[in-house]
Amino acid sequence: MISSARPSARRTAALLRAGVAALLLTATGCAGGAGDGSAAGDATSITALDYYTDASEHAQWGALLTACGKTAGVRVEHTSVPGASLVPTVLRQASSRTLPDLLMLDNPDLQQIAQTGALTPLDRYGIDSGGFAQGILSAGTYQGKVYGLAPNVSTVALFYNKDMLTEAGVTVPRTWDELKAAAAELTRPGRHGMAVDANATFEGAWQFLPFLWSNGGDERRLDTPQAAQALQLWVDLVKSGSMSKSVLNWTQADVHDQFAAGRTAMMINGPWRIPALNQDKNLRWGVAPVPVPRIGQTPVTPLGGEVWTVPQSASEARQEKAAQVLACLNDSAHMLTVAEQHFTVPSRSTVAARYAERVPSMAAFVRSVRAARARTSELGVRWPKAATGIYTAIQSALTGEQTPEEALEHAQRMATGS
Template sequence: MNSSSRRRRLTAAALTALAVATTATACGSGSGDADEAAGSGTYTVWDPYPQFDNSSAWAKLIDGCGTEADVKIKRTAFDTSDLANKALLAAQQGNSADVLIVDNPVVSTLAEAGVLTTTADNKLDTSAVDPNLLAAGQAGGKTYGTPIGANTLALYYNKAVLKKAGVDIASVKDWKSLTAALAKVKAAGKKGITFSAIGTEEGSFQFLPWFWGSGAKLTELDSAQGVSALSLWSDWLKEKYAPNSVLNNTQTTSWQEFATGDYAFAENGTWQLANADKAGFDYGVIPVPGASGGSAAAPTGGEFVTIPVQDQTGRYTTTQKLVSCLTNAQNLLETDTTLSYVAPTAEVQDKQVAADAKLKPWVDAVKAAKGRTSDDLGTKYPKISEQMWKAVQSALSGSTSPKDALTAAQSAAE
């Protein structure tokens, strides 16, 4: 496919994503770099890990995979917010990277835009990947890449706070028992639970375990189940089991509240494990409970390794080798340890838990997790999510009831 035909394949959804981007500059490599790479045995890899420089284990892993494939690697790291837009622009210009590692909700946008090849096209074996994680990279019955790892949300708890309140963590199995635990904690003079309900994607990300845990679906925001989830949060604020600061909390500031040692629970992710170990108090982790028990489906974070469409189709064979190397069992174990991710395959998950038993509840949470764009929502998800976080803000601030907030959200999402 020539570059002009690729330009025509960029869809309205993709162009809208470009238009609303805060940064929509020209892609980093430039068409000259792509032409040079094609003729010099150099393959380009774009990733969202600018925190890792060329001396890092991650950069050395990529270079090692290049050595195995007998090619040189030119790696460029972008901020996550910039990478999708630069990938779309690169596709317009006909100089896409050979390997593109992107946040999983972005995969459907790039796939719909015609930027990505499918795993069937490039014979990538995804059979060992947990189906619920792979679903984040699927659209229209096709799979576009493979996950490099996953993170998700669960509940951290402060053992000393619960002990003082007379709460046995084993009793917390559903919403009713969790709310009862929060009441005991408040009565004991401590604080209940902190989370992020900010009016951004972070707020939707944190609300989704409760929304899905109620049995609600994103295609019907105002269902009785969805209303029950928003009512749960709203009631917690009314009873002062959760602070009003959740309306402005990011996941970072929410964690800082928990780190004071005053809170019984905090909803947060695997990326806080290192901070948890530094907090100075004993903690534990349980999956977010479903309304009636069991583990709620929390949204998956983490990236997919994808192969963009290339003019020179002969490059795909080598690119496939690079992706297979980056995602083989041994390299996944090293990478996911570095990134604080749970691996996407049971084989590597078992090795992670054997090496660090504290990861067991996180593996359980990831196994129950769900992609935000799953259920074939694809590029519909961002619009739904925006209406969801607006409803959460409206209900928690007391502006409207949970039912009215979600009714308005559903109407706007349609």
């Protein structure tokens, strides 16, 4: 399961600023990790750091890094740390001059790290970034330069129980009005029609973004009619009983469990849930794009996924080798391998199209990725403040403490510090 598909809490900008001096020291100090390369010599090994701590996931990425290392003529020493520890670990390594040669980051973290000067732009190494959707490239871009590339990405879509929809005579909803009607028709004693993750974390904000963005809302200005209409939709679903009030506390894993147990007929979730759904042979399910305000619109969903970067170091030889490994990870064949292993979407559009034909359950995600946006595309390093405002507004509106308009006005003040 791809870790960043479950958006982890962003580390604070203050912590990152505290490490800036150390990071800059790294650029002029000795490069860390194994290997005897120098600025003028050859590198025989490089280090790589990520947050793929799940045993099978770590092994799969380790095998891929080893294969790409052989292609580049180096041994790759692969280390993983828990997701919440990655950025603090990077800062500690910077202060001790042991920054890895190849670094994976959750894509919303890239801008904050690139801002410190810790990363090198990939055009320095002639890495091919052609064929990537614009939203995917923007996730790895800071101030106009590409610092990271994601071999694979993810987003969210609408999962539905085929048997429940057939029994109720309900078609798969395409619009918000259809969603409300379908959810009401599908609601029964012991079962809700719809489920989302509306908890007070970045996951809750992540799940709300398709509704905000598809309605023309913008995280740069949260106190708009478009944003209020999107939040009102969620309020209406809860008030009508079509969605459980417990969504205020559910994680995406909880939403999945409700769906798998037959306690909800539809849910918003990501492709990382597909392996578990496939294990239940009695569960007949399908996937469709997230419903949009009006027929004919394309949903705008958030982009999940990890980018690989080349940190600054004193060893040009190791930087070059790390860049070669990064390029290998992002070639078409390896994109397809990773996608099939983890139910993610290959980042190159032509590869993604072939993948959708081979894995039909991923087709809705492939279509959605074409218009998906990076969470940092508008606000950059200021995104975490906006996300906090969004999930706080969701909590206030769904509990009835404030109207959507009042909750989002407060969210805007939180985001701007006013």
